[in-house]
Amino acid sequence: MSLLKITDLSVRIGGTTVVDEVGLALDPGERLALIGESGSGKSLTALAVMGLLPGGAEVTGSIRLGGQELLGLGDRELSRLRGERMAMVFQEPMSALNPLMRIGKQLAEPLRLHRGLNRRQASTAAVELAAQVGLPDPELIVRSWPHQLSGGQRQRVGLAMALATRPALLIADEPTTALDVTVQADMLRLLDDLVQQHGTALLFISHDLAVVAQLCQRAAVLKDGRLVEEGTTDTLVRTPQHPYTQRLVEAARATGSEEVAR
Amino acid sequence: MKFSRAVRALLRSRSGFAGSVLVGLLVLSALVSLVWTPYDPTLARPQDSWLLPFSGGHVLGTDRLGRDELSQLLTGARSTLSTALLAAAIAAAVGLALAFAAVLTPRRLGAVVVQLTDVLIAFPVLLIAMILTAVHGGSTWTVVTAIGVGAGVNLARVARAEAGRVLGTDYVLAAHAAGSGTWRTVRKHLLPNIAPTLIVQLSLVLSVAVLAEAALSYLGFGTPAPAVSWGRMLQEQQQYVTARPLLVIWPGLAVAASVLGFNLLGDGLREATDARLRVREVAA
Numbered sequence: 351m352s353l354l355k356i357t358d359l360s361v362r363i364g365g366t367t368v369v370d371e372v373g374l375a376l377d378p379g380e381r382l383a384l385i386g387e388s389g390s391g392k393s394l395t396a397l398a399v400m401g402l403l404p405g406g407a408e409v410t411g412s413i414r415l416g417g418q419e420l421l422g423l424g425d426r427e428l429s430r431l432r433g434e435r436m437a438m439v440f441q442e443p444m445s446a447l448n449p450l451m452r453i454g455k456q457l458a459e460p461l462r463l464h465r466g467l468n469r470r471q472a473s474t475a476a477v478e479l480a481a482q483v484g485l486p487d488p489e490l491i492v493r494s495w496p497h498q499l500s501g502g503q504r505q506r507v508g509l510a511m512a513l514a515t516r517p518a519l520l521i522a523d524e525p526t527t528a529l530d531v532t533v534q535a536d537m538l539r540l541l542d543d544l545v546q547q548h549g550t551a552l553l554f555i556s557h558d559l560a561v562v563a564q565l566c567q568r569a570a571v572l573k574d575g576r577l578v579e580e581g582t583t584d585t586l587v588r589t590p591q592h593p594y595t596q597r598l599v600e601a602a603r604a605t606g607s608e609e610v611a612r
Numbered sequence: 613m614k615f616s617r618a619v620r621a622l623l624r625s626r627s628g629f630a631g632s633v634l635v636g637l638l639v640l641s642a643l644v645s646l647v648w649t650p651y652d653p654t655l656a657r658p659q660d661s662w663l664l665p666f667s668g669g670h671v672l673g674t675d676r677l678g679r680d681e682l683s684q685l686l687t688g689a690r691s692t693l694s695t696a697l698l699a700a701a702i703a704a705a706v707g708l709a710l711a712f713a714a715v716l717t718p719r720r721l722g723a724v725v726v727q728l729t730d731v732l733i734a735f736p737v738l739l740i741a742m743i744l745t746a747v748h749g750g751s752t753w754t755v756v757t758a759i760g761v762g763a764g765v766n767l768a769r770v771a772r773a774e775a776g777r778v779l780g781t782d783y784v785l786a787a788h789a790a791g792s793g794t795w796r797t798v799r800k801h802l803l804p805n806i807a808p809t810l811i812v813q814l815s816l817v818l819s820v821a822v823l824a825e826a827a828l829s830y831l832g833f834g835t836p837a838p839a840v841s842w843g844r845m846l847q848e849q850q851q852y853v854t855a856r857p858l859l860v861i862w863p864g865l866a867v868a869a870s871v872l873g874f875n876l877l878g879d880g881l882r883e884a885t886d887a888r889l890r891v892r893e894v895a896a
C-alpha cells in the first residue's frame with residue numbers, strides 16, 4: 351500500500367486555482383521528484399500535505415498518509431503527525447531557523463515535542479543529530495546562534511531536525527536551490543545517504559532536472575498547477591512527451607549536466 | 613548571558629547610557645523617598661514658609677505652606693514611576709491581547725479586532741482620562757487605566773504588524789512543520805522575536821505616561837492629594853512663579869528629565885536590539 355496517496359488535490363486561493371486535480375502516490379522508502387517552473391504549485395502541494403497552507407486556501411480532494419485521510423483533520427491531530435510521521439525541509443536556510451534560539455534547542459525541538467525528552471536528554475540528542483549530518487564540532491555548533499552558521503550548515507541543521515524522529519515521509523522543498531554549487535553536491539549526497547539509511551520516503555521538489563536525475567527514480571512534472579507528465583526519471587529524460595518537459599530537458603542539457611546528457 | 617550582553621550593548625550607545633542614568637535617577641529618588649526624605653513632604657509649617665534654598669536645613673527651600681521642596685520632589689518620583697510602570701503594564705496587556713486576537717483568530721474575527729483597534733486609536737488618551745475622571749473622580753487608577761488603555765491600542769498596531777511579520781517567516785512555518793502547536797509557537801518563537809520591538813515601544817509608553825500623569829495632575833484630574841505629584845506641584849506654585857521661579861523650575865525639570873530619560877532609553881534599546889548590530893556584537 352502507498353505511504354502517501356494524493357488524489358484529485360485542488361487548492362484555491364482567493365478564487366484562483368493554484369493546484370488543479372493533482373494525483374500522486376509514494377510507496378514507503380520510495381523517492382519521487384516534483385518538478386516544475388516557478389509558480390507551478392510545487393510548494394503549495396507540499397504544504398497541502400503538511401496541512402500548512404496559508405489561511406484562506408480552500409483544499410479539496412484527498413491526501414492519505416499510511417491510509418489515514420489528512421484533509422479535514424484538526425490542528426491537534428495534524429500537529430501530532432507533523433514532525434513525527436512526516437517532516438519538511440525548506441528552501442531558504444537563512445530564514446528557516448529562529449534567529450533568537452540556539453541551534454541545539456532547535457535541533458531537538460521535534461524530539462521534545464514527540465518523544466517527550468527532557469532538557470538534558472534533548473541537549474545530548476542535539477549533539478548526536480548535529481554529528482549525524484556531518485556538522486563540524488557538534489558540541490560547539492549546538493551552542494551557536496543561527497547567524498553564526500553558513501548556509502550549508504544551516505541547511506544541514508534543517509535536515510537533521512526533519513529527520514530527528516525518523517519520519518516515514520520527508521518533503522524537501524528545493525533544499526539546495528539557495529546553496530553554492532559545491533555545497534549543493536555535498537548536501538544532496540547527505541540527503542541521499544540519510545534517506546537511504548532510514549528508509550525514509552522522499553518527496554523531492556526541484557526545478558533542476560539534473561539534480562532530480564541523481565536522486566529520484568520517479569518524477570512528476572507540474573505546470574500551472576496541473577500534473578502534465580509522470581514516469582521514471584530515465585524515461586522522462588530520454589523521451590519527454592509533454593512540450594514543457596522537453597523544454598526542461600533541453601535546458602538541463604544546455605547547462606551541461608552529465609546525468610541528463612547521457 | 614544574553615541579558616548581560618544586551619545591557620552592555622545598551623550602555624555603550626550614547627542615548628542608551630544617558631537614558632539609563634536619567635531613569636536610574638528617577639528610580640533611585642522613588643526608592644530613597646520610601647525610606648527617607650529630609651522632611652515630611654506633606655507637612656505644612658506656616659512659620660517656615662517661603663524659605664530660600666539652603667536656609668533652615670531646606671536644601672531647595674520651602675513653598676508657601678512651608679513644605680520642603682526636595683522632599684516633595686523625591687516623593688513625587690514615586691507617583692511618576694508607579695503611574696508609568698502600571699500604565700506600561702496595562703498597555704502591554706491590552707496591546708498584546710489585541711494584536712494576538714488580530715493575527716491568531718480566524719480572519720473574519722481578526723478583521724473586526726483590527727477595526728476596533730483603529731477606532732480606539734482615534735480617541736486621544738487625555739480625553740479618555742478626563743472623561744473617566746469626570747465620571748469616577750480623580751484617582752491614580754483612573755489615570756493609569758486611561759494612559760494604559762490609550763497607549764495599549766497604539767501598541768497593538770505595532771505589535772500586530774510585528775507579529776504578522778514573524779508569523780509569516782519560514783522558521784514559524786518550520787516550527788509548525790515540526791509539530792509545534794499554536795501556543796507553543798507563540799511562546800517559543802513569536803514572543804521572543806517581537807520582544808525587542810515591544811520593549812522599545814514600552815519605553816516610549818513610559819515617557820508618554822510620565823508626561824500624561826504630570827499633565828493630568830496639573831489640570832486637577834490626576835493623582836489626588838495627599839499623594840505628592842510633580843504635576844500638582846507645578847500647578848500649586850505657578851501663581852507665585854515670579855516670586856519663587858525655582859519652585860516651579862524643579863518639578864518642571866524633573867518631569868522633563870524623566871520623559872527625556874525614557875525616550876533616550878527607548879532609542880538606546882532600539883540601537884542595542886537592532887538586528888545588524890546584534891549580529892556584529894555576538895560575532896565579536
Ligand SMILES: Nc1ncnc2c1ncn2[C@@H]1O[C@H](COP(=O)(O)OP(=O)(O)OP(=O)(O)O)[C@@H](O)[C@H]1O
Nearest residue numbers: 363368386387388389390391392393394395404557
Ligand atoms: N499565500 C499565497 N497567497 C496567494 N497566492 C499564493 C500564495 N502562495 C503561493 N501563491 C500562488 O500560488 C502559485 C503556486 O505557488 P507555489 O509557491 O506552489 O509555486 P512553486 O512551484 O513552489 O514555485 P517556486 O519554484 O518559485 O518555489 C503561484 O502562482 C503563487 O503566486
Ligand SMILES: [Mg+2]
Nearest residue numbers: 392393394523
Ligand atoms: Mg516553492
